[in-house]
Amino acid sequence: MLYMQVPAHVEYERATSVDHALALLSRPDTRVLAGGHSLIPMMKLRLAQPEMLVDINGLAELSSIKLDAGQLRIGALARHADLLDSALAGRHFPIFHDAERVVADPIVRLWGTVGGSLCQADPSEDLSAAFAATHATAVIRGQDGDREVPIREFHLGPYQTVIAQGELLAEVRVPVAGPAKGGSGSAYEKVARRVGDWSVAAAGAVLRLDGKPGGNTVIAQAGIGLTAVGAEHFVAAEAEEYLRGRAPDDESFAAAGRIAAEHCHPVADQRGPEDYKRHLVAELTARALRRAAGRAALAAGRAGRKK
Amino acid sequence: MTMRVAVTVNGTEYARDVEPRLLLIHFIRDELGLTGSHWGCDTSNCGSCVVWLDRKPVKACTVLAAMADGRIVRTVEDLERDGRLDPVQQGFVACHGLQCGFCTSGMMMTARWLLDRNPDPDEAEIREAISGQICRCTGYENIVRSVRWAAQNPGNPEHPAETL
Numbered sequence A: 001m002l003y004m005q006v007p008a009h010v011e012y013e014r015a016t017s018v019d020h021a022l023a024l025l026s027r028p029d030t031r032v033l034a035g036g037h038s039l040i041p042m043m044k045l046r047l048a049q050p051e052m053l054v055d056i057n058g059l060a061e062l063s064s065i066k067l068d069a070g071q072l073r074i075g076a077l078a079r080h081a082d083l084l085d086s087a088l089a090g091r092h093f094p095i096f097h098d099a100e101r102v103v104a105d106p107i108v109r110l111w112g113t114v115g116g117s118l119c120q121a122d123p124s125e126d127l128s129a130a131f132a133a134t135h136a137t138a139v140i141r142g143q144d145g146d147r148e149v150p151i152r153e154f155h156l157g158p159y160q161t162v163i164a165q166g167e168l169l170a171e172v173r174v175p176v177a178g179p180a181k182g183g184s185g186s187a188y189e190k191v192a193r194r195v196g197d198w199s200v201a202a203a204g205a206v207l208r209l210d211g212k213p214g215g216n217t218v219i220a221q222a223g224i225g226l227t228a229v230g231a232e233h234f235v236a237a238e239a240e241e242y243l244r245g246r247a248p249d250d251e252s253f254a255a256a257g258r259i260a261a262e263h264c265h266p267v268a269d270q271r272g273p274e275d276y277k278r279h280l281v282a283e284l285t286a287r288a289l290r291r292a293a294g295r296a297a298l299a300a301g302r303a304g305r306k307k
Numbered sequence B: 001m002t003m004r005v006a007v008t009v010n011g012t013e014y015a016r017d018v019e020p021r022l023l024l025i026h027f028i029r030d031e032l033g034l035t036g037s038h039w040g041c042d043t044s045n046c047g048s049c050v051v052w053l054d055r056k057p058v059k060a061c062t063v064l065a066a067m068a069d070g071r072i073v074r075t076v077e078d079l080e081r082d083g084r085l086d087p088v089q090q091g092f093v094a095c096h097g098l099q100c101g102f103c104t105s106g107m108m109m110t111a112r113w114l115l116d117r118n119p120d121p122d123e124a125e126i127r128e129a130i131s132g133q134i135c136r137c138t139g140y141e142n143i144v145r146s147v148r149w150a151a152q153n154p155g156n157p158e159h160p161a162e163t164l
């Protein structure tokens, strides 16, 4: 039987525990197989040609989503659908629900994992931007134990992460800050050419607002993640810096959007020309910030600001 | 180099010696001869290869047969039981839900899964559920109507997913 696209020859092992997986991964040219929804297409195209796959799908210990010691802990093997269905995640970080609603399609979301998304390090991955906005930390496990790497240092470039041979991503931890005086909120905004497609551009925002004696609120901290537009580490650092201490109003958000658009590096491709992508960055950043601020105001028990 | 893969498909256990690189869709179609599941785009975009793996729909062109070893697969052949069509199949008949039929098995497997979780989905929920699947004949209106028909005529669900 002639097939159009099949992976090259490969060995397959199913890990029965994390330790077993780590032992298998110490061999050169092995790859973790999670949902396989990025890796198998890459193998069909010979963009990846590992000698051995280590299937971690049976490792339930890597798939929980829980709140622990002020951190939302998301197992690397949690599926996109698990994160989307997690009321806990949605309560603390609506940005994850916004993003997961527009990652691929419902069937792909049942299999693709959070860890696979981050480790794939595709420059258009939605969760990379969402986690960057939340200042998350990656917990990487090796035979010598765990090491923690800020998600903003996790990606070294397209399809490259800091994970070394013999290691795997165990979980992602997102700090849940204590109640901010002015509330905190988050949101994700994406434009794609059609339902279920990769982003032309997308922006995620996390805001912590502080109350001022006069009754006004100011931005205590802003996190802004961008994807598909060549932003370094998926972050709009200059825009975040600009917002600190400013009023959470449309004017600040529009300016932050302009700054984000100026400092990213989109390239023209079949999804659009560079100037269009910059335009989207400005607009989507401002929209995500506006929505995050609206949610922060709600969280603080205030009347939502006018749209 | 081959490995033994044992999969329970539609209630029957099959074991085959296959290469680890074999995709699940080819295992189902060519090793087992169950050709109701189709193989279309090969790039996880069209959903004509959708089957259930451990009770959840999956695009079988994007997982390895090896990953299904020891697990349960359900294909479109299992929708009909004892000569009785599943309400989803009846809906596709009643509402002209197929033209060439290429996308149909995948659409029906996703529809069955949707209805098991949400017995009364509205049009938007149906469209969302099948949004990762392509009908090359563009018969989406009738596919949505077919699934609505099945929701309105659940009949006697003799084989809900939990008992499989």
Ligand SMILES: Cc1cc2nc3c(=O)[nH]c(=O)nc-3n(C[C@H](O)[C@H](O)[C@H](O)COP(=O)(O)OP(=O)(O)OC[C@H]3O[C@@H](n4cnc5c(N)ncnc54)[C@H](O)[C@@H]3O)c2cc1C
Pocket (backbone or CB within 6 Å): A031, A032, A033, A034, A035, A036, A037, A038, A039, A040, A076, A077, A102, A103, A104, A105, A108, A111, A112, A113, A114, A115, A116, A117, A119, A120, A124, A125, A126, A127, A163, A167, A168, A169, A170, A196, A197, A198, A199, B043, B044, B045
């Ligand atoms: C049709 C389609 C549409 C898509 N659309 C989008 C989209 O709109 N937005 C988006 O962001 N993504 C999209 N994706 C990508 C999807 O999010 C990823 O395919 C998926 O989440 C990757 O996860 P996985 O578990 O399948 O990873 P796999 O394919 O199993 O692995 C991907 C890579 O990560 C490595 N890896 C996986 N888990 C670990 C771990 N725990 N530790 C170390 N390394 C690991 C693997 O070795 C491999 O190199 C789409 C995919 C498809 C098929």
Ligand code: FES
Pocket (backbone or CB within 6 Å): B038, B039, B040, B041, B042, B043, B044, B045, B046, B047, B048, B049, B050, B059, B060, B061, B062
């Ligand atoms: S053949 Fe599998 S999605 Fe098209």
Ligand code: FES
Pocket (backbone or CB within 6 Å): B097, B098, B099, B100, B101, B102, B103, B104, B134, B135, B136, B137, B138, B139
């Ligand atoms: S009926 Fe022809 S592809 Fe859907």
